[in-house]
């Protein structure tokens with residue numbers, strides 16, 4: 462009995478000592494770090510993140526400040542939530558924070574780190590980025606796909622016209638996703654492969670599953686020692702998805718190689734295979750690199766653009782006066798006798814303002830993609846160690862009341878007479894990020910967003926299904942690598958152009 466008492470006292474004392482030693486070491490380590498919420502032992506701040514982490518981090522930043530230190534499992538993290546702070550990290554110290562953290566899932570779907578998005582900052586990333594900028598996402602290349610876009614958007618509008626003449630409602634969200642998937646597929650593969658079945662799964666669903674899984678917290682990414690246990694089964698699922706992708710990509714490449722008219726590069730497969738065969742690269746560039754890039758272009762382009770349009774059209778439906786004003790602007794340029802062409806988009810100032818305002822409130826990459834410091838540095842007097850993760854809360858920056866008056870309201874007119882643009886120079890509006898790792902697909906995405914949105918607004922008036930009032934439209938978010946509206950948009954189109 463006495464032994465037991467002594468044993469428990471010793472155990473209690475040891476536990477208390479451990480707790481204080483841990484706290485002491487945390488306090489020492491915190492010296493020089495930015496402020497932030499105190500974490501739990503082991504978990505750190507993981508428990509503070511709910512199903513919409515951008516909103517949780519925004520609330521925490523209101524308490525702790527725009528440069529906040531947190532710890533997710535074993536991973537020290539800086540969360541940035543103001544334009545001024547974002548400029549420091551993405552401009553002044555861009556060279557330090559241009560790294561990307563290792564992400565278990567992406568490793569498998571990127572052919573063991575051969576893609577651009579998740580490759581570490583260095584010569585390999587630089588070459589891949591250059592390749593994209595010079596061969597895939599140039600202005601000329603984007604223009605060369607204009608006939609394809611006109612045809613696909615034309616088919617989409619025709620299907621909406623049929624619904625209009627039948628007076629039935631449509632699931633506009635699903636219709637737009639399928640348009641986005643088709644346009645991405647045609648640009649990248651030259652064919653609409655996404656509705657094909659692979660292992661009982663549609664390929665487009667496999668792409669979406671990867672996007673969904675990538676946004677889920679994976680214990681192995683926060684506790685590297687536990688990685689090999691694959692406690693949530695993520696690695697297993699990513700390996701299975703990677704196999705589905707690989708089978709399809711192999712088939713697509715083989716189809717291209719067998720195709721008789723291959724002399725002319727028409728799509729991304731042709732362009733990348735030509736580059737591979739030319740042997741011009743001074744670094745290794747084989748079929749695995751081609752497949753990694755093809756997949757990456759598909760995953761990054763497929764949903765991001767259409768989710769952006771979904772948010773914008775929903776805001777317009779909530780604000781009929783703004784919808785009318787935009788319709789008048791487009792009618793002024795195009796009339797009512799024909800549909801909008803891409804060449805009409807130039808000079809549609811109000812359309813630009815609507816797109817900016819929608820992307821301010823609803824940047825689909827709410828937290829961007831994580832960056833990582835590649836060396837120690839001091840920012841704003843805070844000491845930040847090498848291998849610290851950096852999260853830019855793009856969503857919070859777009860709603861910062863100290864920069865944006867009445868930030869929660871949708872007011873495109875706030876951009877009248879303002880030079881603020883969304884291309885990464887104005888840090889209060891960075892839906893595509895900024896600096897070295899900013900989005901190389903910006904020009905393509907903006908072309909698609911403006912073109913499809915202009916067509917939807919110009920061709921149709923819209924009635925909401927189920928007697929929903931405009932002001933009651935649900936704007937809740939479903940967080941992901943691409944943050945979409947949680948509810949699909951169901952509407953009845955009413956054709957408004959001359960027959």
Ligand code: HEM
Nearest residue numbers: 578761762765766769826829830893894898899900902906
């Ligand atoms: C509205 C549509 C889009 C939005 C809002 C968007 C946004 C973003 C954001 C926020 C990032 C992260 C920037 C950072 O790390 O700081 C990013 C990266 C990237 N995006 Fe986009 N994006 C869009 C469309 C596209 C398209 C159409 C493509 C290609 C076809 C694309 C390709 C990429 C790539 C490859 C990266 C990684 C760049 C790197 O790590 O160097 N994106 N995008």
